Amino acid sequence: MPAPRAVVGQRSFDDLGTPLHEVTFCVLDLETTGGSRTDDMITEIGAVKVRGGECLGTFHTLVNPGRAIPPQITVLTGLTDAVVRTAPRIETVLGTLRDFLGDSVFVAHNASFDLGFVRAAFERDGRSEYKPTVVDTAALARRMLRDEVPNCKLSTLASRLRLDHTPTHRALDDALATTDLLHLLLERAAGLGVLGLDDLTSIAKLAGHPQARKLTMTSSLPRTPGVYMFCGNRDEVLYVGKATNLRQRVRSYFGRDDRRRIGPMLREMQTIRHLELPDPVTAEVIESRLIARMLPRYNRAGTRVDKYCYVRLDVESPWPRLSVVKDPSAKGVHLGPLPSRKMAALVVEAIQSVLPLRRCSTRLSARHTPAPDAVSCSSAQLGVAMCPCAGEADRLRYDAAVAAARSLFEGNADPVVEHLSVRMTELAAAQRFEEAAMVRDRVSALLGAVRRQRLTDALRAADRCTVRHGDRAWVVEHGRLVDVVVTGTAGRALPVDPPDPVDVTLPLPRRHVDEVLVLAKYFDKHADRLEIVSCTGEWRFPLEAPPDLRLAA
Incomplete structure (x- = not known):
C-alpha cells in the first residue's frame, strides 16, 4: 500500500481572496459503472487545468474497473468491457491524478458526484484525505442561468449557450464543455461583484437572493x-x-x-x-x-444603553439595603452597569437569599424607634431577612451582612456563590430540579455581574497604558481607546473620537461600559501574549476565571 501523502487541505483565507484571474482551476469529469461511490468504480477520467482563461494542460485516461460495465452505462457512454480491458487499474493512475490536481480549485458539474468518487478512490488506496476548494458549475448555473434555460443539464447548457465543446458522456469532452461553462459563469458572476475566489464559492447561494x-x-x-x-x-x-x-x-x-x-x-x-x-x-x-x-x-x-442599570447598596444609610437604580447616585456602592433589570433583579435575589439584609423600602433614620404595634415584614417572618423597622435586627449581625455585601461589590463573591452552590446541589439531589435551576440562574447572574465589574475595574485601574500585541499597540486611558499604533504605518487610526473621560472614583457611566468591556475582555483573553509597554496604574490581567456551574441531572 502506498505511503500516505501530504494532505491537500482547505485553502487559507488569503488564497480564497485571490483575484479569479490568478486562480488555477482543475475541471474534472468521470465516467463510472454506476452512481454508488462505494460499490461502483471509475471507468474514465478527464480533466482540464486552466488559469486566466488559458488552458494549462489536460489529463485523460480510461480505467479498467475490474468488473463488468452494465449495459445501460455502455449505451450512455459507449464504453464496453473490451474497450477498458487493456486500460490501467485505478490504483496505477491515482498518483498522476493527484499530482495533476495539485492544490488547484476542484471544478465539476454536479461536483458532489465526481468529488465523491475521487475521494473514495484515494481512500481505498490509503492516500490522505483530499479536501480541495470546490466550485460546482451546476449550482452556479441554477442560480445565474435558470431564467434562460429549461434545465441545467450540461448538454442543455452547452446547446442553449452555444459552448465551444459539446458534451458526449465521455470524460474529456464533458470536462472541456464544463470548462467553457465555467468561463461563461465567471463572466456573469463579475456582474454581481464576484472578483475573488471567496466570492465565487459563495455565489451559488448569494445569486438567488x-x-x-x-x-x-x-x-x-x-x-x-x-x-x-x-x-x-x-x-x-x-x-x-x-x-x-x-x-x-x-x-x-x-x-x-x-x-x-x-x-x-x-x-x-x-x-x-x-x-x-x-x-x-x-x-x-x-x-x-x-x-x-x-x-x-x-x-x-x-x-439599549437606556435599559442598563445598577444594583446599589446604600452603605451611608443606618440600615443599608439593596435596590436597582437606573443611574448611580453620589452615595453608596454600585455593581454595574448591568445589561437589564432582569439580570439586576436576579443579582439582588442571589444576595438576599444568603445575606439577611432588609427588603422593605421604608426610610429609617439613625434614631429610628419602632412603634409598639410594629409587625415584622413577611421576609423576616420567614427568617430570610432582618427587619429593623420592626425592631427585629441585631446590629452586629446586620453590619456583618453589609460588610459581606460590600465585599461582593468589590469582586469577592466567593462566600455567597459557595453558599448558593451548596443549596443548588442539595435541591438537585432531592430532585427539586425547578428550584435548583432557579438558584443556578441567580448564581449565574451574580457571577456575570461580578465578572463584568472586575473587568471594568481592572481596565480603569490601569489608568493610562500602552499594550502591544504583534505589530499593533493600543493606547488606553481611563478605559477608553485613545490611539492605535501599527508598526510601519503613520496616520490617524481612529476615525471616531473617544468619549469624554470619567473620574475613575465614580461608577462607570452606562454609555461607557460597552467600550470598556470590549477592551477588557480582549486584554483578559490574550493577557499571556501581550506586552505591557507602559502603565501608569495597576495592571491586573489576566483575571481569575469564573467557576463552571452545572446542574446535575
Whole structure:
C-alpha cells in the first residue's frame, strides 16, 4: 500500500481572496459503472487545468474497473468491457491524478458526484484525505442561468449557450464543455461583484437572493477588519456592524440569513459605507461608538444603553439595603452597569437569599424607634431577612451582612456563590430540579455581574497604558481607546473620537461600559501574549476565571 501523502487541505483565507484571474482551476469529469461511490468504480477520467482563461494542460485516461460495465452505462457512454480491458487499474493512475490536481480549485458539474468518487478512490488506496476548494458549475448555473434555460443539464447548457465543446458522456469532452461553462459563469458572476475566489464559492447561494443586484455594492470592500454601515435613501445609517473581513461579512447578508429584520433592511439599503481599521478589537470599539452616537434603527445590541442599570447598596444609610437604580447616585456602592433589570433583579435575589439584609423600602433614620404595634415584614417572618423597622435586627449581625455585601461589590463573591452552590446541589439531589435551576440562574447572574465589574475595574485601574500585541499597540486611558499604533504605518487610526473621560472614583457611566468591556475582555483573553509597554496604574490581567456551574441531572 502506498505511503500516505501530504494532505491537500482547505485553502487559507488569503488564497480564497485571490483575484479569479490568478486562480488555477482543475475541471474534472468521470465516467463510472454506476452512481454508488462505494460499490461502483471509475471507468474514465478527464480533466482540464486552466488559469486566466488559458488552458494549462489536460489529463485523460480510461480505467479498467475490474468488473463488468452494465449495459445501460455502455449505451450512455459507449464504453464496453473490451474497450477498458487493456486500460490501467485505478490504483496505477491515482498518483498522476493527484499530482495533476495539485492544490488547484476542484471544478465539476454536479461536483458532489465526481468529488465523491475521487475521494473514495484515494481512500481505498490509503492516500490522505483530499479536501480541495470546490466550485460546482451546476449550482452556479441554477442560480445565474435558470431564467434562460429549461434545465441545467450540461448538454442543455452547452446547446442553449452555444459552448465551444459539446458534451458526449465521455470524460474529456464533458470536462472541456464544463470548462467553457465555467468561463461563461465567471463572466456573469463579475456582474454581481464576484472578483475573488471567496466570492465565487459563495455565489451559488448569494445569486438567488432577492436583493442580489445590490451585491455590486460590495465590490470595493476590502478583505480586512473594519466597520460597515448600511445607508438608506437619505444617506441615513440604518445599521452598523463590525467585521474581521469586511467583504466576506457584508456579502454574507445576501446568503441564507433568515433573521426577520435582514430582508427589510436590505430592501431599504441604498449604499454601503465602511471604515477600514487595523484589527478586529479596534473595529468592535468603533462599532460601539458609532452605534451609541447614531442609534441606527436596525441595531439592537448596543442601542439599549437606556435599559442598563445598577444594583446599589446604600452603605451611608443606618440600615443599608439593596435596590436597582437606573443611574448611580453620589452615595453608596454600585455593581454595574448591568445589561437589564432582569439580570439586576436576579443579582439582588442571589444576595438576599444568603445575606439577611432588609427588603422593605421604608426610610429609617439613625434614631429610628419602632412603634409598639410594629409587625415584622413577611421576609423576616420567614427568617430570610432582618427587619429593623420592626425592631427585629441585631446590629452586629446586620453590619456583618453589609460588610459581606460590600465585599461582593468589590469582586469577592466567593462566600455567597459557595453558599448558593451548596443549596443548588442539595435541591438537585432531592430532585427539586425547578428550584435548583432557579438558584443556578441567580448564581449565574451574580457571577456575570461580578465578572463584568472586575473587568471594568481592572481596565480603569490601569489608568493610562500602552499594550502591544504583534505589530499593533493600543493606547488606553481611563478605559477608553485613545490611539492605535501599527508598526510601519503613520496616520490617524481612529476615525471616531473617544468619549469624554470619567473620574475613575465614580461608577462607570452606562454609555461607557460597552467600550470598556470590549477592551477588557480582549486584554483578559490574550493577557499571556501581550506586552505591557507602559502603565501608569495597576495592571491586573489576566483575571481569575469564573467557576463552571452545572446542574446535575
